[in-house]
Amino acid sequence: MKTLMGKGDAKVNTFIDSMRASSPTRAENQDQVPTWIFYNPSALKMFEEIVYNSRGKQIVTFLDYDGTLSPIVSDPDKAFMTEKMRATLKDIAMHFPTAIVSGRSVDKVYNFVQLTELYYAGSHGMDIRGPTKSRSHKKINEGVLFQAASQFLPMINEVYKILVEKTKSVQGAMVESNKFCLSVHFRCVDEKNWAALAEKVRLVLNEYPKLRITQGRKVLEIRPSIKWDKGKALDFVLESLGYNNSNNVFPIYIGDDRTDEDAFKVLSSRSQGVGILVSQIPKETNASYTLQDPSEVEQFLHRLVEWRRKSSHSHKLYVVDNFKKLTLP
């Protein structure tokens, strides 16, 4: 078998190895936590430091959806947020400009989140919508700001149909259309069939050099090979908010996936704001801090809201005090 190994097989094996590494199921991986914590401390423990560094700047929050706001579940259609998370997210959006950045289509992620006051960057940032006043779901289309890959839509739809057909023999395999990109889910596939499934995907994609495959948590993502990713989406949203080339902004980006690393990289290269990786296991990352799971993300966001409420309250008192000093004899 080994002699037959071509470049493609090596690629498939790399996918499988790194997919196993990024989706561990064994408890012993938890033992490695101490060194990792040293390099990427908990954003909850370092909360005071984070808000101190944001002083005088506008915080803008960027949040991935799956695995960050919602738990990772076997059926991607059932990745619901808790009610607590929804309430906190609503509060966050009241105090800070907020964007959801997801691999999913805008429509899908909007259906989960249902908050019109947010920015949505779907399909790995290739489809960006601004906040809309309307509460009607249909009206979300009004907010289109940018679609980086619209010319790829017919090709993506074609590949979707082929992949559905070619992968239906693999039990548990699921192909999801995310409008400008596709996800092939391995979560419900027996690990011994992962290589076969990855190989099927690779063979289909060989015919489409304009599309590329990246790997996430038990998922292969297929998207146009244009230079556009979650990092570019972050740039774009900041620019739409008027913060391009500005030092008065402090973006906080929270995500759990390899695709979120592009955004972490943008922040670290600008030395601006903070990247927070959601993970229970040690990972190589460009993020500065970590949170263990969506419930810790909720706690962090909740503290951010409380901190802002307190600081704007004390700011008001200060203003009132000064006003009294100015007007009273």
Ligand SMILES: [Mg+2]
């Ligand atoms: Mg995610």
